[in-house]
Amino acid sequence: MSGRPEPFEDEPRRRVVPGLLLSAGVAATLLVAVLALPRGDNPLPAIARRAMTVALPEWRTTEPVSEVVYGTRGFDTFGETFLLLAAVVGVGLITRAREPRRGFIGEQEAGRREQHRTDPAEGGSADQRQAQQAEAGEEGRGQGAPSPDDEPVGEPGVERAEAMTVVVRAAVRTVAPLLAMAGLYLVAWGYSPGGGFPGGAVALGVVLLVYVSLGYRRVEPWLRPGVIEPVEMAGALAIGLIGVLGLVFSGSFSANFLPLGPVQTIRSGGVMQAFSVAELIEVSTGLVLAVFGLLGMGHDWEPEGQGRQGQGRRPPGSRRDSR
Amino acid sequence: MILGNYLAAVTLFCLGIYTVLTRRNLLKIVMGMSLMEASTYLFLLSLAYRNGSTAPVLLTPPHGQTPQRLAHGNVADPVLQNFCLTAIVIGVAVTGVFLAVVVRIAQHYRTLDADRVRDMRG
Secondary structure, rough: OOOOOOOOOOOOOOOOOHHHHHHHHHHHHHHHHHHHHOOOOOOOOOHHHHHHHHHHHHHHEEEEEEEHHHHHHHHHHHHHHHHHHHHHHHHHHHHHHOOOOOOOOOOHHHHHHHHHHHHOOOOOOOOHHHHHHHHHHOOOOOOOOOHHHHOOOOOOOOOOOOOOHHHHHHHHEEEEEHHHHHHHHHHHHHOOOOOOHHHHHHHHHHHHHHHHHHHHHHHHHOEEEHHHHHHHHHHHHHHHHHHHHHHHOOOOOOOOOOOOOOOOOOOOOOOOHHHHHHHHHHHHHHHHHHHHHHHOOOOOOOOOOOOOOOOOOOOOOOOOOOO | OHHHHHHHHHHHHHHHHHHHOOOOEHHHHHHHHHHHHHHHHHHHHHHHHOOOOEEEOOOOOOHHHHHHHOOOEEEEEEHHHHHHHHHHHHHHHHHHHHHHHHHHHHHHHOEEEEEHOOOOOO
């Protein structure tokens, strides 16, 4: 640590007084509004009463919340799904790495060789070289031991293994299938309010558990965007198709057109269950794409002193990681 | 009783607004937004509460009631719980996009300080 000002250690705040005033104003307004709200003694609104009474006879489901999500407010859920899809597409777009060029002819390697021959010292500041080396180290995954068990005890420095210890790995190998099964069960039998949404979150949790404990290499083969993106699009397509089929067969968007099974079976709820399963596919793959897009964001290093010239840039050499 | 929930939601929301307005670290601004989102979840679920009610689930109703009677009985509002689910999904989507933008800003400007990101200042 040097004597340079650390911008985040002692973070200066801005506009404290206007911020306080505005927050206090919002608080006062909200307080007035909240004090006038019913405090649990109002009758159930008509729409909620309708959802409660309609769930069993018309949808054969014991979950009125799911009935509202996929039945009464099905069109809203449709819109919400495509909002999520738009967000996932946005995250994918922003986090997209530099596209590899087709037809690589190796001029980068040739250029590096020539650079080394003519002027080996050139190549940006020390900070930039350090950053590039760090990135190269990250890209060359697997340089460290595959598991911390294989590393000698008492090694100084950062642990470089991808996976966690054998205890964590064994626990996750046991737990992950159970968790995945529980998530699917919740969706399939319609016992979770919201169906596919919590189920998709559970699926993301399982994927993240496996990723964190076993390392990226174990999830890489089936976590490629080329695999997951078509699955997500298929989910979105299924949701749209279910809605349109309801319009065709039953006269309104996402109305039920499937025969209803008995209560508390996998077929109870009719089109609601199909909607929920499509939502599970859409939400789980969408969340996985967004999270792994964020995790895998490549560095966008720009040589110092090139490009923008402005006061907004911090002077070279003031990077925080001055080890 | 439920007034406490309302007040907690208002407090959380205002803490979030204060964070967004006064912090300069972009990650903390995103955290403030998340706090505001979380306050709406609490608020919607509190609004769904009704005195002495049970959960809006028709499976195994309490006290030997039949599901049909429970459907007409005293339950929490399922529509507002549905709103909360919607809010959670939208909150996740918004937070994800914000975080992606923040990471790109951090890479591009090498700072998370919002005051130093001023290339688009007119």
